[in-house]
Amino acid sequence: MPEIEILNALAYAVDCAHYWQPPDEEDFVFARPETVAVLRPIAQALLASASTGWWSEPVDLANQRLIQKFNSTSDLAELALPIQPVGDGLQRWRERALAQEAKFVEYLIEDPDSDVGSEWWSIPLADGIYRTTRSRDCIEAMDLMLEEDGFGWGYARIWPMRVPGTPRVYEITCPADWAHLVDTYPLAVPASRRSEWHYTTGEYHDWFIPDWTGVVADYDAVHLTMMGYLSTPGITIPHAEHSGATVLAGWDPDTTYWLNSDFLALGDMRIWCQSPDGSWAPA
Secondary structure, three states, rough: OHHHHHHHHHHHHHHHHOOOOOHHHHHHHHHHHHEEEEEHHHHHHOOOOOHHHHHOOOOOOEEEEEEEEEEEHHHHHOOOOOOOOOOHHHHHHHHHHHHHHHHHHHHHHHOOOOOOOOOOOOOOOOOOOOEEOOEEEOOOOOOHOOOOOOOOOOEEEEEEOOOOOOOOEEEOOOOOHHHHHHHHHHEEEOOHHHEEEEEEHHOOOOOOEEEEHOOOOOEEEEEEOOOHHHHHHOOEEEEEEEOOEEEOOOOOOOEEEOOOOOHEEEOOOEEEEEEOOOEEEEE
């Protein structure tokens, strides 16, 4: 099967991800043991294909692409140039996360049964943090296709990225890798994630996410492999070192988050557009 067809099928599944609500009927059907048994040989055949051989590979530093998506060409002038230094962006992210947690602690004191939702993601959404994905022969950037709960963007600005030096990259290949990252740099968020992660897991825990202000001291970037994406997001992952659990949520396949923008050197930008059939091409 051509690689683009496999990626199109994966893109449909990725677009259906929703960590802020309970599983739907399709989720339950595909989780049944009899369904898994039928699909397992198909999955094994796909993973044995040459088109998926790279799905377990670490970040491809020679073929990274940075993308900005937008709805129409009229939006182009409103977009800022992408690269700015991280500065204190991660510290402000941490302060916001702690403030959000304190607010939801108060909500639960007033109403212990409250199901008011908060942030559901566990990615480093901070000023100066940029995300890239690899380029393949069949698609200029994975981020064009593989986006959770996509917005249906029609246009994209794409920059090839050069990586001067040797960045320290943490690889997430399986749930144990995510658990280790959270165990090593824990940030407790039991109140703010209480309802959201109960929706998707059906469980209550002392929830944790990575404290990205600690991660950046040891790593310049964090990459989620394709196999890491297929095995890790949306499930309860117990801590290995202490009580509590975590969920990897909001992280698209093969995406690398750059905690240190010093390693981002961009080439010439090109504009791409999406055709009615869903394919992407240079505009």
